[in-house]
Amino acid sequence: MGNLTATAVAKAKAPGRYGDGEGLALIVGKGGSKSWIVRVQKDGRRRDIGLGSASKVPLKLARERAAEVRQKIELGIDPVAERAKAAGIPTFSVAVKKVHAENAPSWKNPKHKAQWLNTLETYAVPSLGNRSVADIDAAAVRDCLAAIWLEKPETARRLRQRIATVIDWAVAKGYRASGLALPVIDKALPKQRGKVKHHAALPHADIPLFVPKIREIESMGRLALEAVILTAARSGEVRLMTWGELDLEEATWTVPAERMKAGREHVVPLSPQALALFERMKAHRREYTDLVFPGQKRGKPLSDMTLTKALRDMGVSVTAHGFRSTFRDWVAEQTNWPSDLAEAALAHVVSDKTVAAYQRGTMLEKRRELMAAWASYCDGALGCNVVRLAK
Known part of the structure; x- marks a missing residue:
């Protein structure tokens, strides 16, 4: 016999657990509501299941x-998942695939x-995958994150955000x-002790010596790296650049919206140095692709690691993306x-709609002057003070 009686259940008024x-318990809420739960444990994991x-x-x-x-539970069957399946509520694993x-x-x-x-499939699905999205609580997510929270802090933070996205989707549904x-x-x-790492950038005072050093050897990685510096664009935008996006007569490069982080078309004014670079690239043009910087594999773009290797070979501990910070x-x-x-030159989103509209209407020619000045600085043509690159 259990500890409770029908009369005791009816008379229970004070909030608490009876x-x-x-494992069976009566839960009385603060408002007087009463519900049943059973606490079960399997493989060291404890759960409360509503009845x-x-x-x-x-x-x-x-x-x-x-x-x-x-x-x-003893047979390895998840009753909550079974109940959710019957009610049409997806498991976490199914929800992940739907959200993706x-x-x-x-x-x-x-x-x-x-x-x-x-x-999600590597770090969350093994522990949460068979559970209904309606049944996943803070305790379960906390335990899931704790497994990698200190060992892989950046991955854990991304996992936290992606689990929350799946759960928010379940709420909306x-x-x-x-x-x-x-x-x-x-x-x-x-508490995670690791600090957020920014992209390592070259000090701008080193640029006038660094750019000529890039040109000492003409490799596809160094050519792409020079384009990244002269346009202040993201490395991915440069690596996927096509000849159709370039207008060498108008001295512009138009990056389509689908390749931009902000999802908006971006026109880059090309300096004389950038135009000279793309004239040199014509000698590397290949018949089977429209890519300006083709990779070693036929039809594939240059990999990001190729740019990284070019920087390592030059003995500098910076990233290609870091040159945007340098600029x-x-x-x-x-x-x-x-x-x-x-x-505007960096294609950053401006929150003020009035300012954004003004930029679209008037800033191209001003940006052309800016990028020409930047390219001249990279060539050491502005009489600037230059420091020697560290070996």
Whole structure:
């Protein structure tokens, strides 16, 4: 016999947990609501599984349901997943695939598409995959994150964000009433000591010696690297550049919206040095591809690692993306060009719609002057003070 009686269940008023035995308990909420749960444990993992409202499920039936749940757990069957499947609520694993399929068309970076799914399938699905999205609570997510929180802090932070995205999707679909209590989860995790790492950048004072050094050897990696510096563009935008995007007569490079981080077309004014670079690239043009910087594999673009290798071979510990910071620092510290112009050159999103409209209408020619000044600085033509590159 259990500890509770039908009369005791009816008289229970104070909020709390009233145990009946073998994991079965009556839960009385602050508002007076009553419900049944059974606590089960398997392979060191403890879970509370709801059995229904006490107003609809009498004590005898609650005991029968609790026994059924315990039996299924021992057989390796997840009763919550079974119940969710019958109700049309997807498991976390199924929800991950649905969210990925819905969002993938809006993601421009193929690497991000693959990583988004791989991160969840590697670190979350093993522990959460068979559970209903309606049943996943803060405790389960916290335990999932804790496994890699200190060992792989950056991956863990991305995992936290992606799990929350899946759960928010479930809320929007009506599969659950609320999202995760992220502040509670964060407080329950140990403090990560690692600092956010910014892209390593070359000091702008070193650029006038660095750019000529790039040109000492004409390799595809160094040519692409020079284009990254002269255009202040992202390395991915340069690596995927096509001849059709270049207008050498008008001295412009138009990057289509689908390749831009902000999802908007970006026109880059080309300096005389950039035009000279693309004239040199004509000798490397290949019949089977329209890519300006083709990779070693037929029809494939240059890999990001090729640019990284070129930098390593030159003995500098910086990244290709870091040259955007170099350009931005040069504008701020060595010129009188307005910051809005530099932000427009970097294709950064401007929150003020009026300013954004003004930039689209008037800044191309001003940016042309800015990029010409930057290219001249890279050639050491502005009489600037130069420091020697560290060996």
